[in-house]
Amino acid sequence: xxxxxxxxxxxxxxxxxxxxxxxxxxxxxxxxxxxxxxxxxxxxxxxxxxxxxxxxxxxxxxxxxxxxxxxxxxxxxxxxxxxxxxxxxxxxxxxxxxxxxxxxxxxxxxxxxxxxxxxxxxxxxxxxxxxxxxxxxxxxxxxxxxxxxxxxxxxxxxxxxxxxxxxxxxxxxxxxxxxxxxxxxxxxxxxxxxxxxxxxxxxxxxxxxxxxxxxxxxxxxxxxxxxxxxxxxxxxxxxxxxxxxxxxxxxxxxxxxxxxxxxxxxxxxxxxxxxxxxxxxxxxxxxxxxxxxxxxxxxxxxxxxxxxxxxxxxxxxxxxxxxxxxxxxxxxxxxxxxxxxxxxxxxxxxxxxxxxxxxxxxxxxxxxxxxxxxxxxxxxxxxxxxxxxxxxxxxxxxxxxxxxxxxxxxxxxxxxxxxxxxxxxxxxxxxxxxxxxxxxxxxxxxxxxxxxxxxxxxxxxxxxxxxxxxxxxxxxxxxxxxxxxxxxxxxxxxxxxxxxxxxxxxxxxxxxxxxxxxxxxxxxxxxxxxxxxxxxxxxxxxxxxxxxxxxxxxxxxxxxxxxxxxxxxxxxxxxxxxxxxxxxxxxxxxxxxxxxxxxxxxxxxxxxxxxxxxxxxxxxxxxxxxxxxxxxxxxxxxxxxxxxxxxxxxxxxxxxxxxxxxxxxxxxxxxxxxxxxxxxxxxxxxxxxxxxxxxxxxxxxxxxxxxxxxxxxxxxxxxxxxxxxxxx
Numbered sequence: 001x002x003x004x005x006x007x008x009x010x011x012x013x014x015x016x017x018x019x020x021x022x023x024x025x026x027x028x029x030x031x032x033x034x035x036x037x038x039x040x041x042x043x044x045x046x047x048x049x050x051x052x053x054x055x056x057x058x059x060x061x062x063x064x065x066x067x068x069x070x071x072x073x074x075x076x077x078x079x080x081x082x083x084x085x086x087x088x089x090x091x092x093x094x095x096x097x098x099x100x101x102x103x104x105x106x107x108x109x110x111x112x113x114x115x116x117x118x119x120x121x122x123x124x125x126x127x128x129x130x131x132x133x134x135x136x137x138x139x140x141x142x143x144x145x146x147x148x149x150x151x152x153x154x155x156x157x158x159x160x161x162x163x164x165x166x167x168x169x170x171x172x173x174x175x176x177x178x179x180x181x182x183x184x185x186x187x188x189x190x191x192x193x194x195x196x197x198x199x200x201x202x203x204x205x206x207x208x209x210x211x212x213x214x215x216x217x218x219x220x221x222x223x224x225x226x227x228x229x230x231x232x233x234x235x236x237x238x239x240x241x242x243x244x245x246x247x248x249x250x251x252x253x254x255x256x257x258x259x260x261x262x263x264x265x266x267x268x269x270x271x272x273x274x275x276x277x278x279x280x281x282x283x284x285x286x287x288x289x290x291x292x293x294x295x296x297x298x299x300x301x302x303x304x305x306x307x308x309x310x311x312x313x314x315x316x317x318x319x320x321x322x323x324x325x326x327x328x329x330x331x332x333x334x335x336x337x338x339x340x341x342x343x344x345x346x347x348x349x350x351x352x353x354x355x356x357x358x359x360x361x362x363x364x365x366x367x368x369x370x371x372x373x374x375x376x377x378x379x380x381x382x383x384x385x386x387x388x389x390x391x392x393x394x395x396x397x398x399x400x401x402x403x404x405x406x407x408x409x410x411x412x413x414x415x416x417x418x419x420x421x422x423x424x425x426x427x428x429x430x431x432x433x434x435x436x437x438x439x440x441x442x443x444x445x446x447x448x449x450x451x452x453x454x455x456x457x458x459x460x461x462x463x464x465x466x467x468x469x470x471x472x473x474x475x476x477x478x479x480x481x482x483x484x485x486x487x488x489x490x491x492x493x494x495x496x497x498x499x500x501x502x503x504x505x506x507x508x509x510x511x512x513x514x515x516x517x518x519x520x521x522x523x524x525x526x527x528x529x530x531x532x533x534x535x536x537x538x539x540x541x542x543x544x545x546x547x548x549x550x551x552x553x554x555x556x557x558x559x560x561x562x563x564x565x566x567x568x569x570x571x572x573x574x575x576x577x578x579x580x581x582x583x584x585x586x587x588x589x590x591x592x593x594x595x596x597x598x599x600x601x602x603x604x605x606x607x608x609x610x611x612x613x614x615x616x617x618x619x620x621x622x623x624x625x626x627x628x629x630x631x632x633x634x635x636x637x638x639x640x641x642x643x644x645x646x647x648x649x650x651x652x653x654x655x656x657x658x659x660x661x662x663x664x665x666x667x668x669x670x671x672x673x674x675x676x677x678x679x680x681x682x683x684x685x686x687x688x689x690x691x692x693x694x695x696x697x698x699x700x701x702x703x704x705x706x707x708x709x710x711x712x713x714x715x716x717x718x719x720x721x722x723x724x725x726x727x728x
Contacts, residue, residue: 074112
């Protein structure tokens with residue numbers, strides 16, 4: 001909750017906004033600590049986002065915009081609206097419930113009312129919202145227990161008490177307001193204050209921000225200069241076309257998107273060049289263990305699995321390190337493909353390490369691999385954070401001596417005291433959940449006389465092939481695009497939450513029949529801006545209404561050491577119903593679970609909904625996914641739920657998700673180790689991709705051997721340390 005000293009528009013810049021720093025050295029040399037009101041705490045928060053200079057701050061671009069140019073009457077508000085409102089405080093009091101909160105009742109001149117709710121507040125903020133005070137607020141409207149509410153809106157304290165013209169879309173004469181990707185403790189008004197200062201420096205010294213794209217490459221595109229594009233994207237003028245900015249088709253957006261794609265193409269070309277000089281041990285194997293494994297499997301491989309196995313076998317037999325991304329939908333059989341790769345490496349006397357992001361998923365891999373490999377005389381070793389003392393020492397000794405040929409574990413595998421005798425293959429499951437440096441640390445453990453281990457990276461998050469080829473062009477891509485026979489399709493039904501009692505009764509019947517169920521909530525507790533049923537409240541309610549059932553609860557704020565036993569109990573059949581947040585999205589394999597309820601599915605993306613749905617339908621019994629939505633749905637939310645009901649293929653859903661959200665969001669724009677985009681969309685901006693590819697070739701040909709300072713600076717500007725994602 002912010003309290004500007006006046007109702008002056010917070011996006012307006014004056015001479016007072018310009019910091020007293022020397023910009024002649026270039027904005028990439030001025031630390032953010034040179035800006036006003038940036039102390040050690042704020043500087044540290046910015047550093048965690050990779051922002052240490054004024055230039056880096058300018059390239060921290062808005063994720064979207066809010067239109068705050070019109071005041072809305074409180075009587076006009078509807079659930080789900082984002083609105084700017086103004087009114088007088090009619091009442092303010094502290095409520096003591098499950099969570100202490102400040103409730104402020106706002107009334108406007110049109111006779112409407114709105115509740116403002118704050119869970120975090122100070123005495124000064126309470127006093128600023130006393131009875132009779134006039135406030136201007138912006139936030140998302142939601143239906144509260146008693147009335148429409150805004151939870152933690154942005155607040156301006158009106159010092160002149162002069163009412164604004166309210167209702168009928170009265171103009172406030174404010175431009176589009178940028179909304180920045182943020183982190184805990186960073187309010188949007190802080191971002192706008194910081195970028196105000198950075199933009200003031202840029203306006204005063206446009207030459208201080210180096211345009212790293214040569215004019216011969218940029219000018220034929222007919223796009224604005226870099227400093228003009230930065231200015232427009234951060235602070236769109238009042239007459240800017242809103243739709244073009246939202247869709248990222250405005251020339252300013254396209255200029256920055258081109259620079260970003262050019263940096264991306266340069267990074268990929270550097271990685272390919274570097275890999276040509278890397279070496280690995282050739283591991284063709286004699287085929288004996290693979291033959292025996294295939295003979296003992298209780299099922300036959302699908303054509304898609306056999307094709308992928310052949311691709312991996314050829315890579316392992318080569319003398320350059322394999323870097324293969326294996327995509328497969330939920331339940332497509334990636335683990336058995338990994339097992340065949342593992343035994344090929346063991347045939348050559350080398351070790352294999354399989355790393356998973358959670359103990360539960362790692363344990364499931366160990367169980368599957370042990371069932372297949374122990375009949376061949378291979379013991380699967382297991383290493384996690386739970387191993388302590390003598391037990392851990394024994395596991396580490398077996399790995400160091402080479403006695404353990406196949407090792408499964410969590411992040412514990414790359415800790416300093418883990419030494420491999422002859423690591424030939426690293427298999428990383430759900431690779432996007434690990435940081436870049438974690439994966440690099442595991443790779444370096446297998447370095448042997450300059451030779452690196454092969455790597456197989458697996459993911460159940462489908463990425464359309466066209467996008468994967470643009471984004472992971474430096475990796476070899478394998479796709480298991482068919483499910484094994486016998487997998488039961490999940491029937492998906494959308495149900496309004498007004499029928500919650502019927503859904504609970506269905507859970508009762510399913511569990512009474514000996515089946516298990518999931519109840520997924522999208523948030524742990526009440527959020528500042530979202531309406532979603534809290535997992536904790538849901539668990540309490542369900543325990544009261546389903547007293548005969550054994551109910552467990554897991555969510556992201558429960559420590560892993562406490563969460564894993566609950567999930568393991570559910571997997572063992574010791575719980576009937578698991579209430580959870582999206583922490584169960586990956587790595588829970590319970591064939592007896594045949595029913596999933598997802599509350600507020602309209603809050604989630606298609607890919608995440610599909611991953612959650614994949615937790616059921618893993619056995620032979622008919623399975624169901626109920627999407628318990630809160631009406632009314634937006635058009636986009638309705639389309640997402642309709643697609644999920646119609647489609648069962650993860651790749652078809654990924655294509656639809658890409659069309660609706662764009663490449664950056666599908667990949668996860670802030671995920672560690674991913675080549676995500678901030679503005680660019682490789683599919684939407686195909687012409688820019690081609691221009692970026694040609695520009696990268698030209699820039700590298702004109703530059704110093706191996707890439708010069710300009711190339712390095714451009715890559716660092718847009719990717720920062722994320723260029724290391726290719727070094728996994």
